[in-house]
Amino acid sequence: MHVIEWAENNILFFDGAMGTMLQKHGLKSGELAELWNLVHPSVVTQIHQAYVQAGADVITTNTFQANELTMKGYDIEEVVKAGVACAKEANPKYVALDVGPLGHLLEPYGDIRFDQAYEVFGRTMKAGENAGADLIVIETLSDLSEAKAAIQVAKDFTKLPVFCTMNFQENGYTFMGHDAAMVTKTLQEYGVDALGINCSLGPDKMTNIVETMLALSQIPVMVQANAGLPVIRESKPYYEMQPAQYADAVVEMIKQGVRIIGGCCGTTPEYIRAIREIVIAD
Numbered sequence: 001m002h003v004i005e006w007a008e009n010n011i012l013f014f015d016g017a018m019g020t021m022l023q024k025h026g027l028k029s030g031e032l033a034e035l036w037n038l039v040h041p042s043v044v045t046q047i048h049q050a051y052v053q054a055g056a057d058v059i060t061t062n063t064f065q066a067n068e069l070t071m072k073g074y075d076i077e078e079v080v081k082a083g084v085a086c087a088k089e090a091n092p093k094y095v096a097l098d099v100g101p102l103g104h105l106l107e108p109y110g111d112i113r114f115d116q117a118y119e120v121f122g123r124t125m126k127a128g129e130n131a132g133a134d135l136i137v138i139e140t141l142s143d144l145s146e147a148k149a150a151i152q153v154a155k156d157f158t159k160l161p162v163f164c165t166m167n168f169q170e171n172g173y174t175f176m177g178h179d180a181a182m183v184t185k186t187l188q189e190y191g192v193d194a195l196g197i198n199c200s201l202g203p204d205k206m207t208n209i210v211e212t213m214l215a216l217s218q219i220p221v222m223v224q225a226n227a228g229l230p231v232i233r234e235s236k237p238y239y240e241m242q243p244a245q246y247a248d249a250v251v252e253m254i255k256q257g258v259r260i261i262g263g264c265c266g267t268t269p270e271y272i273r274a275i276r277e278i279v280i281a282d
Contacts, residue, residue, distance in 0.1 A: 014262025
C-alpha cells in the first residue's frame with residue numbers, strides 16, 4: 001500500500017530520535033552522526049530494528065545532516081546510500097529519506113542563495129531515491145524559504161512523496177517568525193503530501209500550533225515532538241517526560257485528527273511502543 005493511502009486510512013507511525021540513541025552507543029559531542037552509516041552500520045541498523053519492533057511503520061534514515069555544506073569533503077551519495085541501506089535492512093513498511101536544514105540561512109538573512117540550496121538539496125534527494133527510499137521527510141526547518149527550496153527540489157527531481165515538518169518555538173512562531181497558519185498555507189501551496197511540526201517542544205507545548213494546522217490543512221498532519229523540554233545536567237541535555245506521559249499527550253492529538261506520529265529529541269523505542277499500545281487498545 002502506498003504510504004499516502006496508508007496515512008489516510010490508518011495512523012502512520014514514524015520512529016523516534018536517532019541522535020539520542022546513537023549517544024547511548026557512544027556518539028561523541030560534535031561527531032557527525034551520519035558517518036556512523038559508514039563506520040558503524042550495524043549499530044545504525046540495530047537502532048532502526050528496535051524502532052520497527054516497537055511498532056514504527058516508517059524508519060527515517062540517518063541522513064539529517066547529509067549535505068555537502070555540513071559534511072564538506074565527504075561523498076554525500078555514499079553517506080546517503082549507506083543510510084538508506086541501514087534502514088532497509090531493518091525491514092520496515094517504509095523508508096523515509098531524512099533531510100534536515102542546511103545549517104546556513106538563505107539570502108537575505110544569510111549567505112546561501114536559493115539556487116545553491118536547490119542544488120545541494122538536489123544531490124541529497126536524488127541519491128536517496130536512487131538508493132531506494134520510499135518517501136522524503138524534510139524536517140526541523142524554521143525558514144519557509146529553505147522549505148520551499150527543499151520541496152521544489154523533491155518535486156522536480158524525484159517521484160517520491162514529500163512530508164515536511166517545521167520547528168516552532170514556545171511562542172508559536174518559527175525562529176524566522178512564521179506562524180502555524182502561514183506555514184500550513186505555504187506548505188500546502190507547494191504541494192507536500194503531509195505537513196506538521198517536529199522537535200524543539202514537548203507534545204504538551206504544541207497544542208495550539210497543532211490545532212491551527214488541523215483546522216487549515218487539507219492533507220495529513222504530522223507531529224514528532226521532543227520528550228519535553230530538555231534540562232542541562234553536567235553539560236548534557238536530559239529529557240524528563242517519560243514514555244507514558246508522552247504517549248498520553250500524543251494520543252490526544254491523534255483524537256483531534258493527527259494522522260502521522262513519531263518522536264524527536266529524547267524519544268526512544270519505548271516512546272513509540274507506548275503510543276502504539278494505547279492506539280491499538282482503543
